[in-house]
Amino acid sequence: MKLLVLGISSLAIVFSLFCTNEAVVKLPDNKTVSAIIAFGDSIIDPGNNNNLRSLAKCDFPPYGRDFMGGMPTGRFSNGKIPTDLIVEELGIKELLPPYLDPNLQPNDLPTGVSFASGGAGYDPLTSSMVSVLTLSDQLRLYEEYLGKLKSFVGEEKTSDILSKAIFLVVASSDDIANNYFRTPLRRLQYDMSSYSDLLVNASSSIIQELYGSGARKIGVFSAPPIGCVPSQRTLGGGILRSCATDRNLLALTFNAKLSSELESLKAKLPNAKVVYLDIYTQLLDMIENPNKYGFEVVDRGCCGTGMVEVSVLCNRLTPVTCPNVSQYIFWDSFHPTELGYKVLVHEVLKKYISSFF
Helix, strand or coil: CCHHHHHHHHHHHHHHHHCCCCCCCCCHCCCCCCCEEEEEEEEHHHCCCCCCCCCCCCCCCCCCCCCHHCCCCCCCCCCCCCHHHHHHHHHCHHHHHCCCCCCCHHHHHHHCCCCCCCCCCHHHHHHHCCCCCCHHHHHHHHHHHHHHHHHHHCCCHHHHHHHEEEEEECHHHHHHHHHHHCCCCHHHHHCCHHHHHHHHHHHHHHHHHHCCCCCCCEEECCCHHHHHHHHHHHHCCCCCCCCCHHHHHHHHHHHHHHHHHHHHHHHHCCCCEEEEEEEEEHHHHHCCCHHHCCCCCCCCCCCCCCCCCHHCCCCCCCEECCCCCCEECCCCCCEEEEHHHHHHHHHHHHHHHHHCC
16 A cells, blocks of 8 residues: 555656646756657657558547547557657657648747657568558658758758757567567568567667768667567467567567667767667566556556557447556557656656766
């Protein structure tokens, strides 16, 4: 009971942090972050998949149940996603919009956008399997964005924005869960170590491309404990639906190699801050010690049975959606709730924000 009280108390603090658009993260030496520019997968896709011919989308209820006005926007959660929470914590703006939003305005561009596409991965095969934007596609859209930004604010201001922006790269979950362990092709071609190399090499190439375009602050998310998300417990956790150890082993193998590669890049890219953002440790702690954070349910999502429903399987015809989402870390069988993301983002920002300066 004492642990639960402490958890609820800590969550009350987190809730209070999100009541204002002013920055709640203290930046060193009065530094500022001009924009957040994001690439990756469904963790940070605010709706870029809405108009793609893909099943990897969620622009329908019950997604967005707790978003502004209960509106499904294409965010893979019941509410806000990490990039929304990051721009809010940094006092940049309330939401990070999708670049492919037909209603995107020129004045949205200087403070950043997301190019992320749900279902994408470092491995191009991962994206092509579900007909979503590859990381290369996202980089091409970024080049288009740069042209628009320069037209709107000029070359000099664009360079200033890029130098003070934080670029985020979030991928690998779909590579591990929905490619390597879902289909046999990559397992026939690669063992875990060599597949990790493929993913890390792709990540390194993206970082160097972004650096070449003017990015100087680049944060790269680790893989999460993907074997512990509800769908992977169902598929690989046995009759007891424990965390799937093989998925987590590949995630840890990838993380170790990614961290090493990012350290190497720091020496190769002058004046760059390349930051490894470990989300594995924090999310695993939330899953293993839910009461500490005020959660109760960790092995299933809020939508339906919570064991398999995700994307089109979590829809307006899903018979049951949990009444008290605040008890759950996961919204569907793959993605956290807004509250789960709030706890995760706050802890990660607090730990790593100074590393960008």
